Amino acid sequence: MKKCLLLSTILFASFMNVANAATVVATVGGKPITDTDITARTKLMTRQGKTSTDNRRQALQNIIDDYVKLNYAANFNVSPSDKDAESELKRMKLGDLSASERAMALSATRANMAWQVIVARTIMPTINISDEDISNEKILLEREHGLPIEMTLVRLIDIPESVAKKLTKPKSCDDAVEMAEKLGGVPQKFSAVEYELATDIRNRVAGLPLLTWSKHMDDSVLLVCKTKKTKGYGKLDEIIKQNATYKQAMFIADQQLKQLRRKAVVVINDDRYKL
Secondary structure, eight states: OHHHHHHHHHHHHHHHHHHHHHTEEEEETTEEEEHHHHHHHHHHHHHTTOOOTTHHHHHHHHHHHHHHHHHHHHTTTOOOOHHHHHHHHHHHTOOOOOHHHHHHHHHHHHHHHHHHHHIIIIIGGGOOOOHHHHHHHHHHHHHHTOOSEEEEEEEEESOOHHHHTTOOOOSSHHHHHHHHHHTTOOOEEEEEEGGGSOHHHHHHHTTOOTTOBOOOBTTEEEEEEEEEEOGGGGGHHHHHHHHHHHHHHHHHHHHHHHHHHHHSOEEEOOGGGOO
């Protein structure tokens, strides 16, 4: 009886070991990644609003990247503590997490924190943003979103093109208003920061010289009377430089991560997760 019980225990333990081994879908640097890990990471991605047509494969890639980041960061003695990761996790406000989701979130957070330190230490100092780069970024910013410049405009709506052709270059805002009224128009004078203007209006006045009527469009014309730089404009170049530096650094970091990923010893055991 005892022998039968012992044999049953051994067979059960063997079965459980095989079952557990079957859940290991991949290893990275010898570290196992189980199907349970991937499920936890997929749920975490969903909480973060990250969706994909192939979430489970993306989840596996993210777990591999976490390992690669932490492993590389260790070469620079960079290893964020669980306490720091906990603080960052609270800031992210992901809600109640299951034990597996929490463990995965802590691992992912530590990896991202480590990678940010590496980027700041090794990549950011190598980026050189020129005045030309800043100027080009400013042009792009103005075109897409507008600048922190307060503009005073005169707008004439519901006027035929024949009337618009009679408008001449005014000497001032008041002159523009008076001119429009004499032609039977009802001018609207208003001030707004450029990035607060509606996209269609901003596009029409972009690059328009001061005190020059825009082209007649949609039965309306616009004129910029004057502009004034806001307080935020003085910091614009520095903000643009920081953003441009960050964008370049992250591009280089992404290329570096791809290289590190290729060098990592990754073994995929499950054909469903072949990358």
